[in-house]
Amino acid sequence: MTDLAFRSxxxxxxxxxxxxxxxxxxxxxxxxxxxRLDPKVNAVVARDEEGARAAALAADRAVxxxxxxGRLHGVPVTIKDSLxxxxxxxxxxxxxxxxxxxxxxxxxxxxxxxxxxxxxxxSNMPPxxxxxxxxxxxxxxxxxxxxxxxxxxxxxxxxAAALAAGLTGLELGGDSAGSxxxxxxxxxxxxxxxxFGIVPRYGSVSGHAPxxxxxxxxxxxxxxxxxxxDLDLGLDVLAGADHDRAPAWRLELPPxxxxxxxxxxxxxxxxxxxxxVDSELVAIMRTVLEAVRAEGAVVVExxxxxxxxETMALYQxxxxxxxxxxxxxxxxxxxxxxxxxxxxAGGFASDLTIxxxxxxxxxxxxQHSRRRWAEFFRxxxxxxxxxxxxxxxxxxxxxxxxxxxxxxxxxxxxxPYREMLTWMAPSAxxxxxxxxxxxxxxxxxxxxxxxxxxxxxxxxxAVEFVRRLAEVIGxxxxxxxx
Numbered sequence: 001m002t003d004l005a006f007r008s009x010x011x012x013x014x015x016x017x018x019x020x021x022x023x024x025x026x027x028x029x030x031x032x033x034x035x036r037l038d039p040k041v042n043a044v045v046a047r048d049e050e051g052a053r054a055a056a057l058a059a060d061r062a063v064x065x066x067x068x069x070g071r072l073h074g075v076p077v078t079i080k081d082s083l084x085x086x087x088x089x090x091x092x093x094x095x096x097x098x099x100x101x102x103x104x105x106x107x108x109x110x111x112x113x114x115x116x117x118x119x120x121x122x123s124n125m126p127p128x129x130x131x132x133x134x135x136x137x138x139x140x141x142x143x144x145x146x147x148x149x150x151x152x153x154x155x156x157x158x159x160a161a162a163l164a165a166g167l168t169g170l171e172l173g174g175d176s177a178g179s180x181x182x183x184x185x186x187x188x189x190x191x192x193x194x195x196f197g198i199v200p201r202y203g204s205v206s207g208h209a210p211x212x213x214x215x216x217x218x219x220x221x222x223x224x225x226x227x228x229x230d231l232d233l234g235l236d237v238l239a240g241a242d243h244d245r246a247p248a249w250r251l252e253l254p255p256x257x258x259x260x261x262x263x264x265x266x267x268x269x270x271x272x273x274x275x276x277v278d279s280e281l282v283a284i285m286r287t288v289l290e291a292v293r294a295e296g297a298v299v300v301e302x303x304x305x306x307x308x309x310e311t312m313a314l315y316q317x318x319x320x321x322x323x324x325x326x327x328x329x330x331x332x333x334x335x336x337x338x339x340x341x342x343x344x345a346g347g348f349a350s351d352l353t354i355x356x357x358x359x360x361x362x363x364x365x366x367q368h369s370r371r372r373w374a375e376f377f378r379x380x381x382x383x384x385x386x387x388x389x390x391x392x393x394x395x396x397x398x399x400x401x402x403x404x405x406x407x408x409x410x411x412x413x414x415x416p417y418r419e420m421l422t423w424m425a426p427s428a429x430x431x432x433x434x435x436x437x438x439x440x441x442x443x444x445x446x447x448x449x450x451x452x453x454x455x456x457x458x459x460x461x462a463v464e465f466v467r468r469l470a471e472v473i474g475x476x477x478x479x480x481x482x
Contacts, residue, residue, distance in 0.1 A: 005033055005166040006478055008227035009234075010193075012169050013116065016074035018062060023056035023074030026169075027118055030076045034121070034167050034272035037482060040148060043161040044078055044121040044168070045139040049455035051128050052076065052120035059116060071237055073116030078168040080159050081122040082129055082140075082206040083221075085109055092205035093125040093136040093155075096328070100210050106203020108172060108221050108238055110272045115237045117170065123158030128326045129174060129206035132182050132420045134158055134396060142187060143395075145479040146446055150392040153183030155206070159224050160187035170230055172238075176219040177319055178388070178424035181451060184224055184436040185387035188447030188477060190466065191224040192231040195457045198251055198432035200242035206326075217322050218428045226476040228467035231435060235459055253457060256464030257381045261472065262296035264465060267376075267383040270301070274308040277386045278410045282466035284440040284448045285386065291472050303382055305376035306369050306430075308422055309473050314369060315425040318362050327352065348402055370430045370456070377455035382465050386423045386451050387436055389415060389425060391446040426453065433459040438476055447477075 004012070004021065015021050034044050059074040078396030079085055082092045084102035091098050105113065113119060124134050124142045132158025135141035142158050144150040145165040152161040156173030163171055173180045175193040184191030199221045202213065222232025241249035258264045270285045271277045293299050327335060338349035354362075376383075389410045401405045406417035427434040433456070436449045452469075454462035 005029060006226060009072060009077070009170040009225055009230045013069075013071060013073050016059065016309050017069050019063065023059040023118060023436070024053065026058045026074065027052055027076045027120060030168060030325045031120065031331050037165055038167060040481070041143045041152070041161045041165055042140055043123055043142050043152070043158040043165065045081065045124045045158065046089050046122040047120060048085070048194055048384065049120065051087055052118050055118045059118060070114065070116030071233055072112060072170065074242060075117050075169040076120050077112060077117045077170045077172070078121040078123045078159070078162055079109055079119055080171070080173045080176055081125050081154050082155070082204050083109055083117055083123065083172060084203040084205065084210065088122060088204055089121070090210065091138050093127045093129065093138060097205050097210060098138050100205070102210070105204070107200040107242060109203065112172065113240055117256050118393065121168070123156070123162050125156065125158055126154045128376045129155035129179055130323065130326065131155060132178065133395065133397070134161075134292040136366055141395065141397075141403045144392050145482055146188065147392065147444070150394050150446070151186070153186035153392065153411050155179040156224065160184055160189050160191070163187070163189045163224055163226055164479055166478065170234065171224040172221060173224050174201070174204065174219060174221050176216060176322065176428060177421055180222050180224060181387050181434060181436045185449030186392035186447065188479070189224055189226055190228055190436040190438070190447070190465065190476070191385055191436045192221045192222045192235065192459065192460050192463060193427060193434045194220050194235065194239065195433045198239045198253070198457070198459070202242065216325070217318060218225065218320070218431070228437065228463065228470050228475060231463045231466070232460065235463065236319065239381045239459075255461055257458065258461075259464065260295070261292055261465075261468045264292075264297050265379065265381045266292055266297050266299045267304070267380045268299055269303050269383060269385040271386070272303060272308050273400055275419050276410055277389050278391070280442050281386060281448055285384070288384070288439050288450055288469070288473065290468070295472060300380075305425055306426070309424070311369070311425045314362060314365050314423055315429040317351045317354065318359070318366070318429060319421070320348070321354045322350035322360055324354070346482060366429055373430045373432065374455065381451050381461055385426075387449050387451045388420055388423055391442050391448055423451065427451070430456070432456055435462040435466045437469055439469070439473060
């Protein structure tokens, strides 16, 4: 049963369908592991054992009766605490919503349930999903399963930590500034930031008040798993028109551009003076390039079609404008006053309280950037690049709303904490899909992931690349002690 906990979600569903294990047995196995092992990481912060057991019993009856089974039939899963799950407390990591109990499922959660998943818990996150560390006043700090003195990333840190520790079968997280990708990299699991707009986000409380209908710019929901196959499975289940568009719209994502590494046209952008990457991570990524070349693929090294400095000049104000929506009314009013004092020179407060006219000008620049990326991907299938400048870093809970106090240690020197944003920007601002895969470990044993960016709506191309990559370099490894 121990190895069962680390199987892919697809393998778990197949085991339930074949009566190798019942859904109830599988649920009890994960719950026992959470009880025994989660105190080390504090990843699964709320549970609905009664509701999950009833659902698992119903799943087993369906198997016994020979009924049609969904892709995730009987698989116990956890959900990031930013997403509404009927009957469960949903806090978004914030004391503002700390006592909110959801009366309905987020649309994405409903899709998981419709595929047969058994939702048994919620995973931890930072307040309003606004950090690359996972801690809050409601549920406390989540640790990295590979080293409890370090964080699991954020904002889907609890999601990635739960998967790495073998506490859940699949996870659902969100990403606008690396919130799926950074935790996958830090914890050694797989994650997919889908193309913007293909997975409905209704039911999120990441900064939203519960029940909010308006969406966030650049924000997406996507799957995290221990195996590359789970990204494809998650995409099958989650992607599609939302309930308003479902009467007329259909999503038909194109197949992967290649089915072998040899046939992929690969661009590699492993480092950049604008945002240096620790040399140890670069060396690990170079071994990935060597493996891909050894399979016969053509790899061209160089930066993407829009440089990091130009990309950040566009991405950061758009992201800050989105962050302004999270501010409570009182603090937002203070930011408006501060922005007026900043004047034409602008600043942090001006970005958070941007006028729509100025936002629209940024969006116009974004559309030109997207066209440059589309042109780039005519000759390239995927671009591989770092996820962040470092592997998982030590907990640092100093208050730092402007990201001006905390630092990252890169090549022996301190770098600004905000540089965690930089390698997230090309995918997010241009609405591109990006998969993250574990590709190695540092000398300290910390996981290292690589980011695989594909053309807009070519999510399956990114997923297929990381699936084929795992065949030649290996994939998920279990953390010691779990």
